[in-house]
Amino acid sequence: MEVVAVSLRPEDHQRIPVRTVRTARAACPKGTPAMVIRDRLDVLFEDEEFAGLYPDDGRPGLSPGQLALVSVLQFAENLSDRAAVDAVRTRIDWKYAIGLELEDPGFDHSVLCEFRARLAEQDGAADRLLELMLDRPVEAGLLKAGGRQRTDATHVLAAARTLSRLELVGETLRAALEELAEAAPAWLAPLIEPEWAKRYGRRVEIGKLPGGKAAGTARAEEFGRDGQKILTAAWAADAPPHLRLLPQVEILRQVWVHHYYWDAHGLLRWRDGHALPPASLRFDSPYDTDAHYCVKRDTAWSGYRTHFTETCDEERPELVVHVATTISTVQDIEMTDTIHDNLAERQLLPAEHVVDSGYISPARIERARRVHGITLLGPVVADHSSQAKAHAGFDKAAFTIDWDNEQAICPRGATSVSWTELRMKGNTYLQARFAEADCRSCPDRTRCTSSATRPRSIAVLPGRCMRSRHETGSTSRPRNGRAVTRSAPASRPPFRRTSGPTGCDVPAIAAWPAPTSSTSSPRWPATSPESPTGSTPHPEHDTGPRTSAPCAQPPHELPNITSRVPVLRIGDLTVAVTGADQLHHPVLGR
16 A cells, blocks of 8 residues: 655635535524534634644645544544544535535545544644644633632543453563564574464464463463563574564563563573562553553553543533543542643643542642642541541640641640651651650550550641641541541532543533533533524624524533543653563563
């Protein structure tokens, strides 16, 4: 198949063809969501914004701005590539939104796949699509800084088969052999053993693998010896150097580092499960090394974690304003500051940011207020001391902190004798310790500590963090024992998890304002006489006077679009095997 290079020839799509406008207005006098988007936001994507995706020379390609809009409309209506291309060719409202002539025949469905590939290959291109999508609502007054936003995370499944450890090492070796057979067949041929054709001739998980621990370990070590033979040959002095740079060969090396070790007799052995590297380093598939296994509460998956931030003000539409995709093992708390910093760069910081307990800590509350002026709202983990759990004795709240003199005062009036700084789980704490003599003679010792000999000590956050925690609002202690900051009924609006931020913003804008039931999540707004879209055409597109419905209540939830999860490579993110390489044979890369 001949590959033809295409270049970008920017076009002006500001004006919709007159016949398209006249026909669309006659056929859809109340407008459709696609028409509403064009009327309210005009041209969403300009061709010049995609100049970096195309070479300077080559055959002129299709308008990337139009392809981007088609991709957004496609996701909003949950269409396949073929169905989306059919809509471009046959639907008048899509031609209106895109700015096409009525006779335009459209394009082949493969163009959409190629366009997405261009976005995925260039770092930051997909994020730029969301930024461009948000620029238009800002200009239209539908989005601005301040107000309230909420953030939550969802898991993204890797587009790879779930493999057992035995299947993983076998399939990793098979993939490396396939790559070597194509890159250096003459070099590989002498290394192939007769039984390898049966063992690695097809995907390992298709074949029958032995059951039982002993038989499984024996087969795993058989895979290990075969893989070690390939690695030894590839790292030999007379081996072509480029073989070590082949992607599947490098993955083979790292997987062998993760799952095998050399014993005292120089034999390659299968690692026990407890001796494996952490999940953030291990691969779950040789075909997607960015996907990792993770467990969050009752959910276990292999893939990624995506954090969505959306506006949730009643007087404006609910728009996704920030998306961050990380490897699955990155914890929510690690993303709080990143989200705030990115929103600050886009000048879309909220006044209040509502999150769940995974994103919040006193240190994050303090930084959000100090650096960005944000009030961070959410449940804060409470005191887990034995006294607090039993609701008896002296918990931390019973002690008075004298910040000026760096002392703690116990309920009996004793003063701490030491004040030291310590680090726990990435946070800085101050530990106040009381004198052993004071605690030993205290009549309330049993209510204060369970230790028979050691004095009481308490760890508190630095003063500014503690003050931020208390100034954020009143706290209540529900039955689950967690202190919830500002536990008003509306403090944490429900979050509708979605998988296409740019596509989700389109129906939210098109539906604004429109009456919405609190128990439903329409993908697109209704266009019946009882529920008109209220579309106001852009002055350049208007062909006559129109009326719009009065403003109604905003939609309560984002459209429920969860069936198509785009799995893209995560930019420059790589998974290293730091430290683990030092445990093994030099051939495997010590």
